[in-house]
Each structure stands twice: as structure tokens, then as C-alpha cells.
Amino acid sequence: MHHDLVDGVPVIWTETPGPLEATLMFGCGLKDETFRTLGVTHLVEHLAMSTLPRLHFDHNASVSLSITDFTCTGRPEQVVDFLARVCAALTALPLERIEQEAGVLAAEGSGVADPVTAELLSIRYGTQGLGLASFNGPGADRIPLDAVRETVARHFHAGNAVLALTGPPPEGLRLPLPPGPRTARAPHPAPRTTRSSWHRADVPGPGLLLSCSLDDQAMLLAAHVLSQRLTDTARHQLGLSYDVDGTAVFVGPGRGERSIQLDVREGQEQRVAELLWHEAVRLATEEPTEAELADEREAAREFLTDPRTADLEVAERAADLLFGETHLDGETKLALQAEVTPAQVREAFAAAMETALLLVPCGVERLTLGRPDGSALPAGGCSERTALPVGSQYRPPLLARARSGAARKVRLVVNADGAWWQDEEGLIHGFPFTEVVGVEVQEGGRMLQGLGNCFVPVASELFAGLGRAIATIDAAVPEALCYPASALRATG
Incomplete structure (x- = not known):
């Protein structure tokens, strides 16, 4: 592995067969955004790529949880031209194309993580940092222009970039990015959910999320053993699932998350979820062979x-x-794995299971599961409240209550501190105004998004006589967090 420096950008390269591949990475992604600016990094990437002419070689760009990269594969002179064009575009984005590229983003509709991992991260961290993975945000056409400018200035410069090459730097390579300091990386927000629990969401299959160190080779081996056991059982023996997949998510120095998720045959969601949990408990309590x-x-x-x-x-x-981060090359990883014992695998996995989040599809009504220590695995929710607080109370319109017994259970409370509502199942949702991360301004209502992966619909189609509630919300929430409904969202 070789190291060079081009225009202040570190270049890491190694010799491989085939055409030259280049990946220009910037240390920014979805986790560096807020709910209000969600999608801004992807918008910057699209604006930069929109400046390129038609190119007859492989090239692309993408935004992940932590990294934005621009990639190409071709002849050395093609790579040189591509990288120079990308860097030039990032220094002078075509901001006049924001409306068009926002529409493209809405059409693309892609996420930065698979839906199960994204939902699990949102349960763990709330509506911030990595937890933003499962949200769409206000919409690409509601991203403030100042947020685009600030994102480019903060992240897209030589001090926050690295170039990876599968061959030596080609002749004429330039990376004309503005100079800048290495981006100061604030600690990732602390998790909001740290103890094991199970949750329900609109996902295609069950999944498990575990907090751990990604460099821990005992934990890596444990995750692979669990995946193989699930493949043997859920797919080969029972025919309930086709794919067992895993994802590693970097959180910060010494911190990470590992997820394991399965697809599932229709109607077998609960059975597969129970199988996933039981196999995880077995690995936490019994050593692998x-x-x-x-x-x-x-x-x-x-x-x-x-x-x-x-x-x-x-x-x-x-x-x-x-x-x-300290890099572990392949030889080092293999040497470390050779020293891992079955007892260490079980111990590493048992420690991670204390943080386990089990996610199941909406079709799973009830689970009765035990933790490795024998205690019951509790169901999680966005609020620990069992009753609405005191405050101005709003109910569905009279006709809705007359037609539906479920509607008669629904309540909304807005007071000087925040907003809460009781849904048709009697569950309480809500948060104080200090935890509001966004407010969609609707005709005759407001949709409040909270920090804890929760929302409150202050909507005229759900509740009657909301004038006072809307006035309270508008006075309490900073204007910068408010936005009109996206014009790109499907209606009707």
C-alpha cells in the first residue's frame, strides 16, 4: 500500500490488475445533517455531478451514512479528467439547478441503508445523526440554500478528503479543492435506547442491532456464526427465508453497531423473528463449536x-x-481471529446482547421472549408516558367520533411545554417543544417531528378547533425549524 499527497489531499493506492479505479472520499454523510436539512449532502453530490458532460466510462457518486464519494473506472487520462471536473464543480456548484436536482432526488428515492438497519438506527439514536437513516425529512425542495452553502464550505475541501486508487497516481492528476482544516468531528449523539427491547415497524423482515466495537474480532466471528446458523435454519431447513445479511455501522472511535436482518416468506414474520432472537440468545449463553x-x-x-x-x-x-481510525489489514485481522477462543466469542456476543434491539414487521402483534438472563424482553415505544399531561385538549370531530369507537379514544394535548396525543390503541406519543426537530406547516394544522423518533399530528382532519393549539406551537418553535409541505410529495 502506497501513500502520496496531491494538492493537499492524501492519496492511498495499490497495484491491481485491470483498469484504474478512483474513489474520491469526503468525510461527510447523512449523520452530519439535521432533520431540517436532511438530504443536503445528497443534493450537493447531485449538483456537482450535474455539471459533467456525457462520459463514456464508468462513473458514479453516492452518499452513505458517513461518507460521500465520487468514483470512476477508466484509462488514466479519463480518471484525471473526471476528478478535476468533480473538484471544480464542488468549488462552484450550479445553485441555479437546485430545483431540478431536488426533483431528481425525489424521483430517485434511495436510502443510505437497508430499511431494517435504518429503522433500527432510528430507534437507537432518535431523529439525529445515524438515526436520521429511516426518515425522508421535509423534502429535497425544502432544503435551505444556506444549508447547501454551509455543507460545501464545511465538508468539501482538501482537509476532509482522501483519494483511493487501484494504481499509481496518473500523470497530470490534480485535485483542485479549496484548502481547509481536517473537519472537527464532534462525538456522535449518545444513544437514546441502550437496553435490550423489541419494536415493531413497517419493514420487510426482522432484524437485530447490537452495539459493539467493529474492531473486535471475537464479535465479528460471533456475527458470522449467527448469520450462518440462521441461514442453515431459516433457509435450508425450514424454507422461511432466502437471504441473511449483516451491516457494520461506524459510530465513532471504538464505537459501532452491527445489524443482522432476514427477508421472510409472507405470513412467517413472527416465526422468523422468534427464530432470530432464540438463536441470538443461544449464542450469548452457549459457546460456538x-x-x-x-x-x-x-x-x-x-x-x-x-x-x-x-x-x-x-x-x-x-x-x-x-x-x-487505526487500520487493520487483512493479515492482522486473520492473525487476531486465529487467537479468538469460543469462550471469547460467547462473552463478546453476550455483552453486545445487553444492547440488543429486535425489530419485527407490523404483522407481528405480540412477542413473548426472554433475555439471556431469563428476564422478559420488553416492548419499546417512543414515549414512556401512560397518560396525557394536563393542558388544552382536542378531540376528533363529532361525526368521526360517532362513526368510530376507535376515534373516541383519540386525544391531543398541547400546553406551554409541548404536544402529546393518544392514538386509537390508547398509546401515548409526544415530546416537549425543546425536542422538536421540524414542523411541517399544513393548511389548518402542523405536523411536529420530535427528537425521539416520534411525531404529533396537529391536523384539522384529525382534531377539531385547533386555532389555539397552532398559535401555541408557532410561538414555541423556532421559525428555522418550520417549513411548508414539500411540493414534490405525491398527493391524492
Whole structure:
């Protein structure tokens, strides 16, 4: 692995067969946004790419939870031209194209994580940082222009960039980015949910999220053992699932999340969710076999020594440099895994299971599960309240109450401190105004989004006589958090 410096940007490269691949990374992504500015990094990426002419070689750009990258594969002179054009575009974005690119983003509709992992991160962290992964936000056409400018100035400069190459830097390579200091990385917001619990959401299959160190090779082996057990059981033995997948999410130095999720045959959601949890508890309480660990070590060796994975290795090393992380190369990982014992795998997984979040599809009505220590696994929710607070109370219109017994249970309370509502099942949702992260201004109403992965619909179609409630909200919430409904959202 080689290191160079071009125009103040570190360059990491290694020799691999095939055409030259380049990945220009910036240390920013969705986790650096707020609910109010959600999508701003993706908008910056689109604006930059919109300046490029038609190119007859592979090229792309993407935004993940933590990184924005611009990639291409081609002849050396093509790579040089592509990178120069991208850097030039980032220094002079075509802001006049915001309306068009916002529409493109709405049409694209892609997320930065699979839906199960995204929902789990939102449960863990709330409507902030990594927890923004499951939200759409106000809409691409509601991103403030100042947020676009601030994002470019803060993140898209030489001090926050790294270039990864699968060959030596080609002749004439330039990276004409403005200078800037290495971006100061504030600690990621603390998790709002740290104890194990189960949750329900509109997701295609069940999933499990575990807090751990991503460098812990015992935990890595545990995750692989669990995935293989689930594949053997849910797919090969029972025919309930096709795919078992896992995701590693960097949170900060020494902090990470690992998710494991399964797709599921229709009607078998509860059975697969219970299987996932029971296998996780078994791994937390019983050591894996030596044969299982040997199989996972061999799989790791095959992957890490395959020359076709060299491009992944150089990209991983570049990302670690970008975030100031200690890089573990393939040889080091294999050496560390060789020393891991079955007892260490169980211990690492048992510690992570104390933070486990189990997510199940909406079709699963009730779960009765136990933690590894034998205590009941509780159901989680966005609010711990069991009753509405004192304040001005609003009910559905009289006709709605007359037609529906469920509507008669619904209540809304708005007071000087915040807003709460009771849904048709009697569950309480809400938050103080100090936790509001966004307010959609609707005709005759407001939609409040809170920090704790929760919302309050102050809507005229749900509640009657909202004039006083709206006045209270407008006086309490900063104007910067308010926005009109997106014109790009489907209606009717």
C-alpha cells in the first residue's frame, strides 16, 4: 500500500490488475445533517455531478451514512479528467439547478441503508445523526440554500478528503479543492435506547442491532456464526427465508453497531423473528463449536487473500485515514481471529446482547421472549408516558367520533411545554417543544417531528378547533425549524 499527497489531499493506492479505479472520499454523510436539512449532502453530490458532460466510462457518486464519494473506472487520462471536473464543480456548484436536482432526488428515492438497519438506527439514536437513516425529512425542495452553502464550505475541501486508487497516481492528476482544516468531528449523539427491547415497524423482515466495537474480532466471528446458523435454519431447513445479511455501522472511535436482518416468506414474520432472537440468545449463553469458528476463519481467509478484494482494502484504508481510525489489514485481522477462543466469542456476543434491539414487521402483534438472563424482553415505544399531561385538549370531530369507537379514544394535548396525543390503541406519543426537530406547516394544522423518533399530528382532519393549539406551537418553535409541505410529495 502506497501513500502520496496531491494538492493537499492524501492519496492511498495499490497495484491491481485491470483498469484504474478512483474513489474520491469526503468525510461527510447523512449523520452530519439535521432533520431540517436532511438530504443536503445528497443534493450537493447531485449538483456537482450535474455539471459533467456525457462520459463514456464508468462513473458514479453516492452518499452513505458517513461518507460521500465520487468514483470512476477508466484509462488514466479519463480518471484525471473526471476528478478535476468533480473538484471544480464542488468549488462552484450550479445553485441555479437546485430545483431540478431536488426533483431528481425525489424521483430517485434511495436510502443510505437497508430499511431494517435504518429503522433500527432510528430507534437507537432518535431523529439525529445515524438515526436520521429511516426518515425522508421535509423534502429535497425544502432544503435551505444556506444549508447547501454551509455543507460545501464545511465538508468539501482538501482537509476532509482522501483519494483511493487501484494504481499509481496518473500523470497530470490534480485535485483542485479549496484548502481547509481536517473537519472537527464532534462525538456522535449518545444513544437514546441502550437496553435490550423489541419494536415493531413497517419493514420487510426482522432484524437485530447490537452495539459493539467493529474492531473486535471475537464479535465479528460471533456475527458470522449467527448469520450462518440462521441461514442453515431459516433457509435450508425450514424454507422461511432466502437471504441473511449483516451491516457494520461506524459510530465513532471504538464505537459501532452491527445489524443482522432476514427477508421472510409472507405470513412467517413472527416465526422468523422468534427464530432470530432464540438463536441470538443461544449464542450469548452457549459457546460456538471449534468447527464453526474454523469455518468462519477459513471464509475470512478466502475473502481477505483474494486479489479481487484489493480495491476494497484500499478503500477501507482510505476511510480509516479519513476518520483517524487505526487500520487493520487483512493479515492482522486473520492473525487476531486465529487467537479468538469460543469462550471469547460467547462473552463478546453476550455483552453486545445487553444492547440488543429486535425489530419485527407490523404483522407481528405480540412477542413473548426472554433475555439471556431469563428476564422478559420488553416492548419499546417512543414515549414512556401512560397518560396525557394536563393542558388544552382536542378531540376528533363529532361525526368521526360517532362513526368510530376507535376515534373516541383519540386525544391531543398541547400546553406551554409541548404536544402529546393518544392514538386509537390508547398509546401515548409526544415530546416537549425543546425536542422538536421540524414542523411541517399544513393548511389548518402542523405536523411536529420530535427528537425521539416520534411525531404529533396537529391536523384539522384529525382534531377539531385547533386555532389555539397552532398559535401555541408557532410561538414555541423556532421559525428555522418550520417549513411548508414539500411540493414534490405525491398527493391524492
